[in-house]
Amino acid sequence: MTDITMQIETPTETPEIPVDQERGSLTQGQLIWRRFLKNRLAVAGGIVILLFYVIMVVFPGFFGTYNYNTQREDAIYAPPQLPQWRDEEGKFHLRPFVYGLETELDFASFEWVHIVDKSKKYPVYFITRGEEYRLFGLFRTNIHLFGVEPPGTFFLFGTDDLGRDLFSRVLQGGQISLTVGLVGVILTIILGSVLGTISGYYGGVMDNIIQRIVELMMSFPDIPLWAALAAALPPEWSPAKTFFAISVILSLRNWTGLARQVRAKVLAYREEDYAVAAQAMGASDRRIILIHMLPNAASHIIVIATLSIPGMILAETSLSFLGLGIQPPIVSWGVLLQQAQQVSVVLERPWLLLPGFFVVLAVLSFNFLGDGIRDAADPYSN
Amino acid sequence: MTAFIGRRLVSMVFTMVLVSIVGFIIINLPPGTYLDVYRAQLMVQGTSTADQQIQALEKRYALDKPVYYQYVKWISGFVRGDFGRSFQYNREVKELVWNRMGFTVVVSIASLLFSWLIALPIGIYSATHKYSFGDNIFTFFSFIGLSVPSFLVALVLMVVSSRVFGASVGGLFSRAYQDAPWSWAKFVDFLQHLWIPVIVVGMSGTAGLVRMMRGNLLDILNMQYVQTARAKGLSENIVIYKHAVRNALHPLVMSLGMSLPGIISGSTVVSIVLSLPTTGPLYFNALRSQDMFLAGTFLVFMAVMLVVGNFLADIALAVVDPRIRYE
Numbered sequence: 001m002t003d004i005t006m007q008i009e010t011p012t013e014t015p016e017i018p019v020d021q022e023r024g025s026l027t028q029g030q031l032i033w034r035r036f037l038k039n040r041l042a043v044a045g046g047i048v049i050l051l052f053y054v055i056m057v058v059f060p061g062f063f064g065t066y067n068y069n070t071q072r073e074d075a076i077y078a079p080p081q082l083p084q085w086r087d088e089e090g091k092f093h094l095r096p097f098v099y100g101l102e103t104e105l106d107f108a109s110f111e112w113v114h115i116v117d118k119s120k121k122y123p124v125y126f127i128t129r130g131e132e133y134r135l136f137g138l139f140r141t142n143i144h145l146f147g148v149e150p151p152g153t154f155f156l157f158g159t160d161d162l163g164r165d166l167f168s169r170v171l172q173g174g175q176i177s178l179t180v181g182l183v184g185v186i187l188t189i190i191l192g193s194v195l196g197t198i199s200g201y202y203g204g205v206m207d208n209i210i211q212r213i214v215e216l217m218m219s220f221p222d223i224p225l226w227a228a229l230a231a232a233l234p235p236e237w238s239p240a241k242t243f244f245a246i247s248v249i250l251s252l253r254n255w256t257g258l259a260r261q262v263r264a265k266v267l268a269y270r271e272e273d274y275a276v277a278a279q280a281m282g283a284s285d286r287r288i289i290l291i292h293m294l295p296n297a298a299s300h301i302i303v304i305a306t307l308s309i310p311g312m313i314l315a316e317t318s319l320s321f322l323g324l325g326i327q328p329p330i331v332s333w334g335v336l337l338q339q340a341q342q343v344s345v346v347l348e349r350p351w352l353l354l355p356g357f358f359v360v361l362a363v364l365s366f367n368f369l370g371d372g373i374r375d376a377a378d379p380y381s382n
Numbered sequence: 383m384t385a386f387i388g389r390r391l392v393s394m395v396f397t398m399v400l401v402s403i404v405g406f407i408i409i410n411l412p413p414g415t416y417l418d419v420y421r422a423q424l425m426v427q428g429t430s431t432a433d434q435q436i437q438a439l440e441k442r443y444a445l446d447k448p449v450y451y452q453y454v455k456w457i458s459g460f461v462r463g464d465f466g467r468s469f470q471y472n473r474e475v476k477e478l479v480w481n482r483m484g485f486t487v488v489v490s491i492a493s494l495l496f497s498w499l500i501a502l503p504i505g506i507y508s509a510t511h512k513y514s515f516g517d518n519i520f521t522f523f524s525f526i527g528l529s530v531p532s533f534l535v536a537l538v539l540m541v542v543s544s545r546v547f548g549a550s551v552g553g554l555f556s557r558a559y560q561d562a563p564w565s566w567a568k569f570v571d572f573l574q575h576l577w578i579p580v581i582v583v584g585m586s587g588t589a590g591l592v593r594m595m596r597g598n599l600l601d602i603l604n605m606q607y608v609q610t611a612r613a614k615g616l617s618e619n620i621v622i623y624k625h626a627v628r629n630a631l632h633p634l635v636m637s638l639g640m641s642l643p644g645i646i647s648g649s650t651v652v653s654i655v656l657s658l659p660t661t662g663p664l665y666f667n668a669l670r671s672q673d674m675f676l677a678g679t680f681l682v683f684m685a686v687m688l689v690v691g692n693f694l695a696d697i698a699l700a701v702v703d704p705r706i707r708y709e
Contacts, residue, residue, distance in 0.1 A: 212400075219401045220685045221643045223650055224665065225408075228681055231669040232411035314531050318651045321533060322666065337533075341655070343540045350541070356534040363529035 032299070035376040042372020045365035052362055056174030061133030063145050064168030065154050069329060070131060072163030074103045078114050080158040080166075080351050083124055097121045098154050122152025158351040160339055169331050170355050176332035178362065180247050181312040185305045187251035192258025193301055197289055199259065200266030207263075214256040222253055226315055230324040239330040246325055250312045258304050265297045299377035306370035310363040317359050333359045387697060394693050401685040402460070406453050409678035416469040416672045417445060443467075443675075456675070460682070466675035470668065475679050479661060483646065485554060486660040490645040492576060493584035501588045505595025506627060512600065520592065527589025536582045536655040543578065554579075554658060579656055583649045587641070594637065598630035632703050639695025643687040 026034070036042060055063045083096035100120030106113045130147040132140055148154045157166035199210040229249045233242055269275055269292070278288050319325030320334025321341070328335055336355040340346050346353060421436050440446045443466070444455050456466060465475035504524075508517040554575045555568070602608065603626055611621045650662030657663075661680065668677035 215397060216400050216404060219397055219689050220405075220681070221688055224643075224681055224684055227650065227666065227669055228408050228677065229411075231672075231677075232408065234413060310529065314529075317531050318533060321531075322651060322654060324669075340537060343537070343544060346537060346541050347544065353534070353537065353541075356531070356537075359534070360526070360530050364525060367525055367529055 032376045036372055039372040039375060041368045042376075045368030045372065048361065048365040049369055052174060052178060052365070056171050057178050059135070060168075060171040060175045061135060061141075062143065064133075064165070064171045065130065065144060065147050065156065066165040066168045067131040067133050068164065068168040068172040068331060070164060072159070074112075075101070075114075075153060075155065075159050075163040076112050076161060077349050078103075078153070078155050078159040078163070079349075081153070081155050083154075083156075087121070088118055093123075095123050097123045098148060098152065100151075101153055101155075120152070122148040122154070124148055124154065157354050158349070160336075160352065166336070166351065166354060169336055170333070170358055173331040173333045173336050173355060174358060174362070176243065176326055176330060177313055177316055177334070177359070180243065180250070180316045180326075180332070181309040181366075183244070183247040184250040184254065184312045185309050187248060188254045188258055188308060189301060189305050191251065191255035192304075193262050193294065193297070195255070196259035196262025197266050197293065200263035201270060201285070201289060201293070210259065211263075214259055217253050217256045220253070222315070223318065225253060226250065226319060227322070227324055230319050235327075239327060242327055243330065246316060246319070247312075250315055254308050254312070257308075258301065261300065261304060262297055265300060266293055269293050269296055303370065303374040303377055306366065306373055310366040310370070313359065313363055313366070383700070386700065390693055390696060394689055397689050398686055401689065402457055402682050403453065405682035405685060406456065406678055409674045409681060410449060410452075412672055416674065419671065420469065439469075456678070460679070465679040468668070468673050468676040470671050470673040470676070475676050478664065478676065479680065479683075482659055482661045482664055485658065486662075487645060489554075489576070489579050489583065489658065489660060493580045493582075493587070494641060494645070496580050496584035497588040497591055500584070501591035502595055505592045506599060506622070508592065508596040509599035509603065509630075510622060517596075521596075524589040524592040527585050528593070530586075531651075532582055532586050532649060533651045533655045535585055536578070536652050539578050539582060540656070579652065579658055582652050582656070591634070591637070594634060595630065598633055599626060602626045602630045632699060635698050635702065636692075636695050639691035639693075639698070640688065642691030642694075643684040646684065646687060 061067075078101060081098045081101065083098055084093075085096050086092055087097075098121070100117035100122065102115045102117045103112050104115065105111075124146055125148065126146050128144060128147045129142050130144045132142045135141050146154075155165050155167065157170060160166055160169070195210050199207045226249055229252070230246065233245050237245070266289075275288060275292055278292055283291075316325055316332060317334035317337065320332050321337045323338065326332040326335050333355045337353075337359075340352040340356070417436055417439060420439070424435065444452050447455075459466060463476065465479075467473065468475050468478055471478055504520050508520050511517050554572060556571050556575070603622075605626075608621060608626055611625045612618075616625075646661060650666055652658075653660045653662035654666060665677060665680040667673070668680065
């Protein structure tokens with residue numbers, strides 16, 4: 001018996017076919033990669049995403065100018081300070097500098113006003129020592145990509161209501177906002193592919209139960225459901241716990257779509273000759289699912305996953321913006337945008353909207369990337 | 383067909399019951415109830431009869447009874463149109479929701495119309511002029527539209543309009559007309575305020591619709607019957623509008639059904655930013671203050687609308703698309 005199986009499993013020798021063009025010798029993966037590279041928007045999206053993850057998720061402290069939580073009473077709502085290369089006499093400086101910032105109390109409105117002091121110039125140094133932060137949350141270090149010597153300040157994006165540097169906060173917020181989507185998507189993939197496979201492969205009662213659960217979850221509109229679940233999180237939970245819970249909540253409704261698609265795929269594959277053959281040869285269910293079915297559905301799963309990350313980022317931003325998501329002192333883009341909730345505040349301090357620009361950029365890039373992967377992974381597309 | 387509708391009806395009712403149970407559980411998830419908040423308030427005020435008051439309330443809402451009893455009491459009222467009372471506002475849930483329903487429906491339907499009227503022609507143009515300059519522009523903007531959170535659009539539009547027009551924005555009326563009775567001037571004022579929410583709420587929907595319409599139509603234009611129609615010598619307009627567009631609309635019927643709950647909820651996030659008198663902010667406040675009857679009613683109501691919307695869409699699809707089998 002084993003002999004026969006062995007014989008069937010060894011691939012029969014195919015006669016040498018002369019390959020007249022390179023294309024014929026490419027693997028499926030290489031073909032996908034080629035098609036993907038042709039889509040310039042998708043490649044650009046991929047590069048932006050990669051940069052975002054390196055800068056914000058891995059090294060936000062290093063790329064940020066200050067510690068994101070340092071409060072400065074003398075720099076409340078300071079406007080952005082742009083690096084200058086040309087001074088007022090028109091002389092060009094190779095090393096950029098920023099002008100000093102004078103803070104005065106306006107006795108009419110009792111608000112701090114910031115005046116650019118052009119007599120003071122602070123050169124911008126690269127790879128410099130500044131405020132302390134923790135690398136990967138573990139090692140204490142104080143090396144930043146760029147900064148100026150005190151008493152000069154360098155607020156690239158200005159500061160918020162407590163005088164915290166917005167640029168450093170945007171990077172730190174990106175760490176949370178981008179990770180929420182990633183963790184949520186991993187959970188979505190696990191739940192969706194496992195339950196979808198079980199549902200499609202075994203059918204019967206399990207299929208029925210899983211499909212009813214999917215239907216039930218799909219019966220709730222997403223934002224109201226997320227808001228209700230997020231509101232149920234106990235306020236005494238630690239920020240890390242809340243963060244994880246938000247990811248779980250977001251994936252709780254998202255896996256249903258994936259489960260449906262995976263089920264449909266598995267149902268189709270089950271009838272394919274290779275699956276029937278594997279079964280006839282006595283392969284276990286586990287082997288058939290893991291070796292024959294999931295790899296086939298993999299490109300599909302990856303596409304859906306990539307396309308669902310932007311939705312999660314947007315959802316987290318909206319929830320946090322409304323105060324139901326990530327809670328301060330942890331920052332996310334949504335938390336930062338809370339400061340911009342009132343039009344009167346934004347009118348005077350438009351830089352508070354800058355985190356929104358990063359949300360748009362991240363989501364846009366993910367959309368382009370996902371679209372590109374989808375087109376590239378489809379063997380029938382041109 | 384009748385058997386199909388009957389079967390769908392039965393499964394719909396079944397789903398609704400499950401939805402109401404799950405909705406009730408979700409709303410009851412937070413530890414404590416509104417009464418705890420209320421008790422704290424009474425304590426601060428130093429009311430001596432606090433305990434008695436709380437007990438009376440507990441009895442009235444059956445909060446001292448087990449959860450399943452509360453659920454049965456609530457859901458049996460639900461069927462009769464009695465949704466319980468809001469703790470926070472101390473008014474009937476029905477009354478509260480009803481007060482805001484009018485504006486919500488007006489804003490939602492206006493933005494729905496807006497997005498369909500804009501999206502369909504653009505989608506058709508994009509598909510029939512694939513990869514042309516115009517298509518690329520529209521594609522680019524629809525990607526942007528999909529990527530910008532709607533509250534951000536609302537904020538930016540408000541900032542821009544108050545910079546340009548210098549007028550106060552947000553809300554649906556100027557302060558002068560806030561409590562005035564309806565008149566022509568108030569109506570004009572209302573229309574002047576309506577366009578911002580309509581654009582903002584409509585925009586994200588528009589982008590998605592354009593993508594969908596374009597994709598569907600592109601698929602259909604590759605079909606053989608389109609080729610046949612052209613080969614018969616029909617004019618391009620008839621080929622596109624009579625043969626292709628009609629069939630490309632079918633998947634959109636489904637999405638119309640799914641937008642039904644949006645009509646009564648409005649866009650929660652946008653409504654809060656624009657301070658619109660719609661149901662979205664009401665639901666949101668109820669969630670935060672654990673006003674469970676208000677929040678629960680609303681959540682379940684929206685889910686029911688979605689289930690009904692899907693049901694209607696299924697039937698509409700079965701009517702317009704003869705290829706659909708009722709099995």
